[in-house]
Amino acid sequence: MQTQTVHVPLDGGRAYDILVGRGLLAEIGPRVAALEARAVGVVSDETVAAEYGEAVLASLARAGLRTGLIAVAPGEASKSYAGFAQVCDGLIAHRIERGDLVLALGGGVVGDLAGFAAASLRRGVRFVQAPTTLLAQVDSSVGGKTGINSPHGKNLVGAFHQPSLVIADTASLDTLSLREMRAGYAEVAKYGLIDDPDFFAWCEANLAEIYAGGPARESAVAACCRAKAGVVVRDEREDGERALLNLGHTFAHALERLTGYQSARLVHGEAVAIGLCLAFRFSARLGLCPGQDAGRVANHLALAGLPTTLAQVPGGCGTADQLLDAMRQDKKVRDGALTFILARGIGKSFIAPGIEAGAVREFLVAELG
Ligand SMILES: NC(=O)c1ccc[n+]([C@@H]2O[C@H](COP(=O)([O-])OP(=O)(O)OC[C@H]3O[C@@H](n4cnc5c(N)ncnc54)[C@H](O)[C@@H]3O)[C@@H](O)[C@H]2O)c1
Ligand SMILES: O=C(O)C(=O)C[C@@H](O)[C@H](O)[C@H](O)COP(=O)(O)O
Ligand SMILES: [Zn+2]
DSSP states (O other): OOOEEEEEOOSTTOOEEEEEETTOGGGHHHHHHTTOOSEEEEEEEHHHIIIIIHHHHHHHHHTTOEEEEEEEOSSGGGSSHHHHHHHHHHHHHTTOOTTSEEEEEESHHHHHHHHHHHHHGGGOOEEEEEEOSHHIIIIITSSOEEEEEETTEEEEEEEEOOOSEEEEEGGGGGGSOHHHHHHHHHHHHHHHHHHOHHHHHHHHHHHHHHHHOSHHHHHHHHHHHHHHHHHHHHOTTOSSGGGGGGTTHHHHHHHHHHTTTOTTTOOHHHHHHHHHHHHHHHHHHTTSSOHHHHHHHHHHHHHTTOOOSGGGSTTOOOOHHHHHHHHTTOTTOBTTBEEEEEESSTTOEEEEEEEOHHHHHHHHHHHHO
């Protein structure tokens, strides 16, 4: 299988490539060395470090790079102030200098955390993303959103800091659990739901092959990276269009906060799956979207093995008022008013500012049954 390259043509010397292909981790050294650093601080989690750490460190060393490894505990709880301190102090202890590199080896948790540490360390060092989950390969490794969670809400502390290179080894997905594969698939389907109904239909037809591996998986990863790169280049800092990538996330982030960022209960992709269904059902309730489309979204995500209702959140997700309270911390809030990404149908999403809290509350009460 050939390596595909998606270019992200940002200006100011910040353009970078996303490489997608099987087996890229084993030969990562020369590609990182080409960025002209002397040392690389590899940030990972314990699960990924055990699986891929040795091969990656060996490849970097063969390419003449000095390395140091920092491994956090796996799961969303590491995207925290404590996790941030662990990573920053680890990089400092490994004497990672301004001209050196941070390498994020892992899923979105590691990517967001390592990226934020890179943005902050010595006021900014470059970093490379080596995403090892489907979610990270199709979404979080691209676009430069980095950060950590606050007890008040998801990703509330962070920075925009673009990677210098993204290396997505699709063979690494062979060791991913089915639960995490499914979670990543929610963000794949999201791209179709935003503005590409043909891609959504392709996903419906190719779901089994995306899960099983093979050409459809590579195609899906590259297609999502192309879609995200386009949005990011047009609106890097979310002044407009980029907010569409937040489809389902106002609901999802509230659910993650109310489940205490406990991966055992709910992971980001599962929260997004529920959030996508809620965004479509809310749109239908407001008379914006055919109920049939909302049904098609939920049917497909259920077929993909994902939760689609609030009742499926293990241990519950709080009351309508608690959910609404969490949503008030959403970064899309303007002058205290909620902004949602709503839809007029599959592939017809739009930014809807100034949504009445009362309407959201009534909808949530109905959804909670
Ligand atoms: N920055 C962005 O644009 C952006 C976009 C989407 C999501 N996110 C963030 O990404 C995070 C979720 O990322 P995630 O779903 O990758 O979760 P994750 O990073 O927690 O990884 C999921 C689990 O899979 C394990 N794992 C990772 N790679 C593996 C592999 N190849 N083999 C076996 N196990 C492996 C990890 O140890 C972890 O337990 C959330 O915090 C979310 O907010 C950020
Ligand atoms: O890249 C973006 O922009 C996204 O919104 C992608 C989302 O999938 C991702 O979860 C992101 O971290 C959410 O951003 P936030 O600004 O709402 O924290
Ligand atoms: Zn997301």
